[in-house]
Amino acid sequence: MWASLASHLAYHVTTVINSVCVCVCVCVCVCVCVCVCVCVCVYRKIELYEMGWSLRDGLKECLVAAAPYGGPIALLRQPQRPSSSARPQLEIYSSSGANMASFPWKSGPVRQLGWTVCDDLLCIQEDGTVLIYDLFGAFKRHFSMGNEVVQNQVLEAKVFHSPYGTGVAIVTGASRFTLATNIDDLKLRRLPEVPGLQGAPSCWVVLTQDRQTKVLLANGVDLYILDNTSCTPVVRQTQTTYSLLCLIILALSPLTVCVFQTPPGLSPQACSIVNMAVSFSYKYLALFTDSGHLWMGSANLKDKLSEVDTKVRTPPKQMVWCRRPKSQQPSVVIMWDRLLLVAGECTDTIQYTLDEESVCVAELDGVRIIGGSRHELLQEVPSACQDIFKIASMAPGALLLEAHKEYEKSSQKADEYLREIKEQSVLGEAVRQCVEAAGYEHEPETQKTLLRAASFGKCFLSNYPPEPFVSMCRDLKVLNSVREYTVGIPLTHTQYKQMTVQVLIDRLVYRKLYPLAIEICRYLKTPEYQGVSRVLKHWACCKVQQKEEPDESIAHAVSVKLGEAAGISYSEIAARAYECGRTELAIKLLEFEPRSGEQVPLLLKMKRSQLALSKAIESGDTDLVYTVVTYLKNEMNRGDFFMTLRNQPVALSLYRQFCKHQEQDTLKDLFNQDDDHQELGNFYVKASYKEKKLEARLSLLQSAVDEYNKAKNEFAAKATEEEMKLLRFQRRLDEEKGEALLGLSLQETLHALLTSNFHKQAEQLYRDFRVPDKRYWWLKLTALAEKDDWEEMEKFAKSKKSPIGYLPFVEVCVKQHNKYEAKKYVSKVTPEQKVKAHLAIGDLEGAAEAAIERRSEGEISTVLSRCSPTTDRALLERLNRARSTAAKK
């Protein structure tokens, strides 16, 4: 497959690269350009292609649908004589008439064909079923326009495009409209009933206005606007003023606030509207009446542009708008069996005779006319082209072109022309015109001539920006290569700019023109991510569907071709392979995916959960790991699940986290399985805090002790045992003495006991729990002070030598505002703490004495900082003296 593509590629490489600025492409078509003028506008009809198809009866008896932007053409040929045996033939062609698909139609009768924005073919059947096929006639999917349709049948259908995508509108045998604005996000809307409508309306169109999709329909003389909620008649009042009939609209429905205007200035003799058309942008509306009048105006029916009497009373076969963005005048192309008529703002019209059955396709900037043998483009001649090519034009561009022609001939006239341009200082304008005009020309030779002239003119300009010229050369090169007969996308420059390169690449990809698409991406230097990689991905997705090739070779081919291309999503390709039932291939392809995160969902879908788990872990995305873990949990039995986790520590710790918050019991099982006794111990300890009943709490703690012992954590086991001992002690005391000790810490318990005069019990706890002397002394000291039990304190101080010294005694007394008691202990304080003790009781003299005695500079300073210069002057002097001597030392 790739080999054939490669040869294809080689061909295109030469096409795209062989010239410096403009592609010398051998154009198969012969351009026949006839310019005709109507009012101030000039129109031209260019032949795009000579159709490559061979249709026996032209387009007769065919349902035809051609997509805009040079899209494909679908034909459904009805058998000559409807018999049960003969089936209609569905054929798909490129714009140049190259066959892309052809197969007998086996489903129900088709009412309408249409193309989506993604180049998919919609076949709307009589029973309301819409079948979707791709460009190559492969069935993709189908949907229905509602149950009601099955009975009543579709009378008429239209496919329309809006910013929301491709939509379908139908009218049923019961004269009801149903709309789907976007077939990819199908939401059917049944529009309200139209009063008095029997069967199909005489004509109707779908409009998109103010983000709303509406139907405008004519039933004989009446015009209606149908939206989601209401049907608003566009009422005509026959009130004559001066020469025109003034029509006023009344919005009858109470639900709608907006008032529509009737087509202003529609002539009185107009009775029945037989055809209507909206412009490509939904801005303009054209109405054709049975009196042969054509009314043109804005689609909101507020303004009239013009009215033309075509003098043809037969209802037209087709009517389309023909205008370009920024055009001087809009016009409408009306087609009858043998006649094509262009009507503009003034009463003149242009007429063309048609020699074969044709179909008109509205484009952004013109109308394509597809006939049995030819494919033409009818458009208003852009002003740049007019200026340059008009006979005897003196426009700057025309002069420049002339100058260049003379220059080529080595004639000195070149200089004259140039001089003339320069004198008017319009050389810049001339270059701009030539560049612009080149964009509008289809013939590569003409493009080249214009661009050469522009390039020539540029030489005489010092600061002309190169971008417009360069990008035009690039655009034309791309355009010429896609207009090429074998590709068959007759895009104009205006359309190309509107559609963007991205979409063009997509279209090429839909046509499986991968090499050309890649070549264009490379040529335009589109970032790999959006360009080449995307094309390659599509190619690979297509490749994996080739059933006959073995997995190995496909995987190999894909990896070789895609290689290190940036931003390739292998998982998407793998997903496609999986959809085609090639699981093994999908797994092989996933191996190439650099983003492990991307692999996971598909692996889960394919039930490769173990692999999914390791990929999830690799990605580092914990949410992904959680997802797989939850999946595994539901899928596996508990034992296997735990075993799997055991081999994946990251997943295990995450799962533990999850259990900690959500499933405590599972957490225990996990620890048990791992023989993690330390964590089990912790688990029991934690559980014990949640337990209200003491017995249960104790038994949980006992379990914790056992586990800690198993974990050889002596300290924890012992501490927990102590805790149990304390709890039991507290309970006993609470029961015996009515204290409320339960839950207090050992320290708090002791404190409570000491303050409540349970000295004996306190002593017992002190011994049993081997409370360090120091802490016990502190505790007792504070407890006694808080009770103001100074006598007991004094006894306590004398009971034996204090392990915490006597400064705490001083401080605790001071804290309880008892300086008197505090003084008793000052003398007992060690010399180092003397100063502090004196200061604590506010005895500056004493402090000073002690500090001077110790000859400590720091301490003297401390005392000094407490002295006030007014009251303690003598002391200050002494201290200062002492400090200086201490410092000298």
Added chain:
Amino acid sequence: MSAHLSYGRVNLNILREAARKELREFLDKCGGSKAIVWDEYLTGPFGLIAQYSLLKEHEVEKMFTLKGGRLPAADVKNIIFFVRPRLELMDIIAENVISEDKMHSPRDFHMLFVPRRSMLCEQRLKEQGVLGSFINIDEYILDLIPYDGDLLSMEDMHIDTTHECYLESDQTSLYHTAKGLMTLQALYGTIPQIFGKGECARHVANMMLRMKREFAGSQTQILPVFDSLLLLDRNVDLLTPLATQLTYEGLIDEVYGITNGYVKLPPEKFSAQKKQGEAGKDLPTEPKKMQLNSAEELYAEIRDKNFNGVGAALSKKAKIISAAFEERHSAKTVGEIKQFVSQLPHMQAARSSLANHTSIAELIKDITTSEAFFDNLTVEQEFMTGVDTDKVNTYIEDCIAQKDPLIKILRLVCMQSVCNNGLKQKLLDYYKREILQTYGYEHMLTLNNLEKTGLLKPQTSTRNNYPTIRKTLKLWMEDANEQNPNDISYVYSGYAPLSIRLTQVLARPGWRSIEEVLKMLPGPHFEERQQLPAGLHKKRQQGENRTTLVFFLGGVTYAEIAALRFLSQMEDGGTEYIIATTKLINGTSWIKSLMDRPEAQS
């Protein structure tokens, strides 16, 4: 409002603007009037991105705090939940939605996951049967929030890094860190050099490199703003956060706690500043809330000073301001007076800012001059200089006996353990027993946690390598100059934070000079290079400084930030630093996040 973010070397406002844009886009996706239901944790960090006015512009009419039961009544079309992806929150939301559905009120529900959407949570919503009720489920990627012109924090939005990552080896936060760094690189260009130290740092770097591979091709072509990235695992430097910070901002955080750039202060000191008419009426009882960032000129000037230098700075500033006010007397001509008046608002702002900071400084001074503060600091400094770290410390003993706050005890014990490279089993058990007996046995689990993280540990080898580290890295500087610092050690009045020394040495002369010490510190150290797309190599001007992003995994203190700012400002430093972290911490909040039942500890 956010101008101060753009003054620094790197314009962090770009990041904020990107976040705001995304928020606006999401809000516009839900057309019509809206009510936001907030996960309370998010309101603080969100305040740094967008004020209420922005929300209001996008038709947000009501805001509620997420809680169980029914939603408060609100006449709006859309209800939007702003939540972290947590299962327990999903249950509450389900409850809200179900009760709302029962009322048959025609409302559109939307969900915005911050910082990332989670399949696990969506699964939970599905189980609860409410997933279908949501029209939009989206994610708001808010990893690194700009806190100041040179400071980014993730503020542990997703998960408590210290607790989950170091205790439960849950690497979620590391994944988010890596993602955040990728976002940063998308805005500021690929960082060519990555250095790191520690297990977590290695892990983050690996994930970053992997992600870069994964997104190859979609890179933005931006000239790199950062020259290098340094990933530092908090595990490498457990000591620094334990020490009491001595910079102005550090002390405000130590004493009052700064959350999301705001501090709540006791109101008494500030009452006098009210206008005279109101002053007499009543003393304010609500704490005074103040925003602290470099938008305030004076604060930017003094925040990173050692507290002992703040007084002088304040009085200098006072003189300048009063001199400026005096100028009005010399203003004679109309032009001069006009000029004076035009400066008046700025001067008045400066004056009120000065008054505020004088009050704060007074509040803090009351604490720093207290004996308890002094004793505590003395012990800390003894440990840091290696005095008697292997013996029972009497001060700790006394504090336990007097039942000082547990966190204070834990900070000190941990510090002793860290400075001694672990405590002898006997000593460790003694401390533990003292703590359990005094504060209750339930703290056994907390102690267990501290042991798991290595903050407390039994000494395994006989050799204590802390002194070597201290000497090689010059962690203790005897003559720290607090007024006019010449070394980073001023932020702790002597102790130079290890993490910052590592950063400093990396810039000059490079880590190769301290290989030995690096080996002693836990975890691997590494250097990685990221290929830059051709044409994006920076050409450095002569004398142009390098810009380094220092990312602290597991938290950073204000004192460390101050030290880095000091290095940035050094004239011959040659490197400017931008700081990023998972969370702004101090010793207290850090230990708290490691406690088993912090709520039990009042």
